[in-house]
Amino acid sequence: MHIASGFLSPPVWGAMAAVSGAAMAGSLAVAGRRLDERKVPLMGVMGAFIFAAQMVNFPILPGTSGHLGGGFLLGILLGAPLGIIVMASILVVQSLVFQDGGIEALGANIFCMGVIPCLLGAAVRRLWMRPKVGLFADVVTAIAGIVGVLAGATVVILLLSWSASLPGSVSLGHALGVMNFVHLFIGIVEGLVSVAVVRFVLTMRREAVFGVGAKEAIG
């Protein structure tokens, strides 16, 4: 879902750079407090894993593929500030080294694939911090994952529309419909994969990631 170079107008990408820049500044300001010695390596390998996972385009509808966003998963596992930092690092590397996403569109891409899904992930994080985690957490998390993808997809279309990068003959409603229809399927995969990975992490690294039945939400 990376917005490529040349699709956003200067006012739009400028505004998004400011918004994501502010989100990054806020995240960096509080990050130190959330990092214990076990979180730093977790942050590193999760970043590597999401980068790798984004390379795997899976077929969805005919002629169409999708790939994991990962911001939602990072929001659950690390909380919003650390998740946003990890996602922004991935998107910067993708943009600068792999020509995936325009450099001027970085702010927009960090917002749509980082800030939005990370906040949604962080919102369901406390479900996974309870002493007993039941099916309820899986279901709510999967749905929130879908919502995160659709919210990001919606903002992408709005940004393209405000940048006059959609043909005049196409109504905004139609564009939103086409984009969200495709991303509903991608979102379902995102939600299910996120639940599966969170379950795995819960088994392997519960204390470091969620605390053991911690009452206060660190996310």
Added chain:
Amino acid sequence: MSAYNRNTIIVGLAAALLVGAVVSYFASGNPDGLEKTQEDLGAADAAHQGLQAPPVAFQEYSLTWLGEGFWGNAAAGVFGSLLVMALLLGLGRLLRHKRPEADAGDSSAMTS
């Protein structure tokens, strides 16, 4: 480094490299959801002045010297994953150093 952290890195990095270097080779080459939407809407041509990174070593997700086959893709997956991890480990260490001592109770709060 503690055994706990070493294991985190070994297992996490192994998963990342397996996915980035091997599984990604079997990825679909079709346009992704956004690209397909832009094509379907007739909005696939860039209308503004943009800024795109030059393909110095990698063309999309393949190392240019190795081409678009398995090894070119694997090199991109390995290099990208390691670069992201190195960036985050460095950043994490830097941020942790700035961590105020007064807030050092995070981990004890977890076990209470």
